[in-house]
Amino acid sequence: MSISPKQRLLDTLAKKRVDRPPVICTGGMMNAAIVEVMTTTGHTLPEAHFQADRMATLAGDIHDGTGFENLGIPFCMTVEAEVLGSEIDFGSLACEPKIGRELFGSVKEVRFRDVNTMLDSGRIREVAGAAGLLARTHPDQPVIGSLTGPVSTAASLVSPMQFLKELRKEREAAHRVMDYVSTFLVAFARALVDSGATAICIGDPTATGEILGPRMFDEYAVTYLNKIIDGIHSAGVPVLVHICGEMKAVKPSLPLLHSDAISTDAFVNLKLLKEEYPQITTMGNLSTILLESGDPEKVARRTETLVREGIDIISPACGLSTSTSLEAIRAMTGVVKER
Amino acid sequence: MADKEQAEYFKELSDAVLDMDEERTVTAAQDALDNSIDPYEAIQNGLSDGMARAGQLFEDEEYFIPELLMCSDAMYAGLDVLKPHLKATGESRGTVVIGVIEGDTHDIGKNMVRIMFETGGFHVIDLGRDVPPQRFVDTARESKADIIALSTLMTTTMDGMGTVVKLLNESDLRAGVKVMVGGGPISPGFAKRIGADGYAVNAAEAVKVARELVARDAVGAA
The missing domain is CATH 1.10.1240.10 (Methionine synthase domain)
Known part of the structure; x- marks a missing residue:
């Protein structure tokens, strides 16, 4: 008898032998709330960003429609920035929420608030509530709670151009902000875990090698990702980390991350990465451009290659376009499950 | 001296x-x-x-x-x-309308490109981030721009780039305005597919590509 998708993912993350790789889509930055799912079911965004039951229903619809072997919430990267006080534009059915305006102009201006009281503001309790509902309705499926990573969250709180300069110019204040944001992110993750999340995925699109360079990637991204990962590990669940970009400049830093799996963009050759660092559990990295182009045969072929190359967890390589078709996604999930 | x-x-x-x-x-x-x-x-x-x-x-x-x-x-x-x-403003290499396409608020790359354009002698009109496609075309018309430069970091907004080219094709401006694209998920193949005139992998290359596009245009007109 085959094991449940939840156990398969947990076993994979624990580096145990499994029958085949899980095929998942984590939510958050990499969510699959595509237009076709919503127009079919009538359970739509932006409404599902705000209420636990609607968020859980849409996550369930996505799971049913796409064949991804998990439930992934939330469907945006703005839950954290909203709570921290930045202005959010909640978008529409086809357009995801984004930061309207960052609250602060400099890391030196950031006012620090009590992290625990912040957990009762914004949409934190709704996302946690959705995790709870999903864990009850889908006991065999992993419920993945997605976080916006520390560098991206800090760059959503402080104007990003200024923030990036201040990583060099105002190191002490920058570290204080990163530490504050990371403490908050651990608390948010723990709220999700307490409600029943099986695993946490962190996506940090501002923390790329291309943007930060290797030195600052280590000083800020690795340090604070690890702080968050350690905090989540002590709550007893595994952590997946997605790193955007080509990663040439920061590849040697990857083994330093404490995460249980590393997901990458489509440019990265995961097979070679695995050969170089056999200790890394790899996740990815089907091109979302290929997925959006919609040719199911090409999608299936490329997915099959990833499976054959021994990629541990099959997943899209980046955020999905909301105009991606269900047919293309099913071609991806179907070919993994056939094996 | x-x-x-x-x-x-x-x-x-x-x-x-x-x-x-x-x-x-x-x-x-x-x-x-x-x-x-x-x-x-x-x-x-x-x-x-x-x-x-x-x-x-x-x-x-x-x-x-x-x-x-x-x-x-x-x-x-x-x-x-x-x-x-400065006694008189130096000769401008041309006017560039730049912005991040609607749906994307990542403007780090765009700002870098703007800086390189400005230091490279171009007059730059920066529309900021989250810009609807039509505004690029309208601004290009008003400013008699030579180049529209589009940036995105998100695959979800790549469609908007194609829309700008389409709107430009439908207008009477296409002959005089070059479109260049760049940003994380953009490839030269994608640039070609949507009918853009140029692609640059980063800010430093963008200004070189822009110079070539403007120079090529001048030769074509001569």
Whole structure:
């Protein structure tokens, strides 16, 4: 008898032998709330960003429609920035929420608030509530709670151009902000875990090698990702980390991350990465451009290659376009499950 | 004035920009003015040269975005000193309308490209982030732009780039306006598919591509 998708993912993350790789889509930055799912079911965004039951229903619809072997919430990267006080534009059915305006102009201006009281503001309790509902309705499926990573969250709180300069110019204040944001992110993750999340995925699109360079990637991204990962590990669940970009400049830093799996963009050759660092559990990295182009045969072929190359967890390589078709996604999930 | 002396002022300006030193750049700019160095040449051979060298280090992956931003802060600080003393505005290489396509609020890449365009002698109209496709075309019309430069970091907004080209094709402007695209998920193949005229992998290359596009156009018109 085959094991449940939840156990398969947990076993994979624990580096145990499994029958085949899980095929998942984590939510958050990499969510699959595509237009076709919503127009079919009538359970739509932006409404599902705000209420636990609607968020859980849409996550369930996505799971049913796409064949991804998990439930992934939330469907945006703005839950954290909203709570921290930045202005959010909640978008529409086809357009995801984004930061309207960052609250602060400099890391030196950031006012620090009590992290625990912040957990009762914004949409934190709704996302946690959705995790709870999903864990009850889908006991065999992993419920993945997605976080916006520390560098991206800090760059959503402080104007990003200024923030990036201040990583060099105002190191002490920058570290204080990163530490504050990371403490908050651990608390948010723990709220999700307490409600029943099986695993946490962190996506940090501002923390790329291309943007930060290797030195600052280590000083800020690795340090604070690890702080968050350690905090989540002590709550007893595994952590997946997605790193955007080509990663040439920061590849040697990857083994330093404490995460249980590393997901990458489509440019990265995961097979070679695995050969170089056999200790890394790899996740990815089907091109979302290929997925959006919609040719199911090409999608299936490329997915099959990833499976054959021994990629541990099959997943899209980046955020999905909301105009991606269900047919293309099913071609991806179907070919993994056939094996 | 001996040429060697002049070159030293240029070098100090260029080095101060490359070393990300705002105060030193301001001092060097003032020093150049005090010694009757032509401000236009000080900008071109000093400040812009420093940014071009910074751009090269960026391409070589020795400098990254924070470093390039700090160089540009130093460059603009020097520019503030020198600009009021320019006799006449230098010949512009052309007008560029730049922005991040609707749905995307990531503007780091776009800002870098704007800086490189400005230091490269282009007049730049920056529409900011989250810009609807039609506005690019409208602004290009109003400003008689030579180039529309589009950036995105998100695959979800790539469609909007194609829309800009489509709108431009439907207008009477297509012959005079080149479209160039770039950003994380964009590939040369994608640029070609949507009918863009140019693609650049990063900010330093963007200004080179823009120069080529404008030059090619001038040859075509001749």
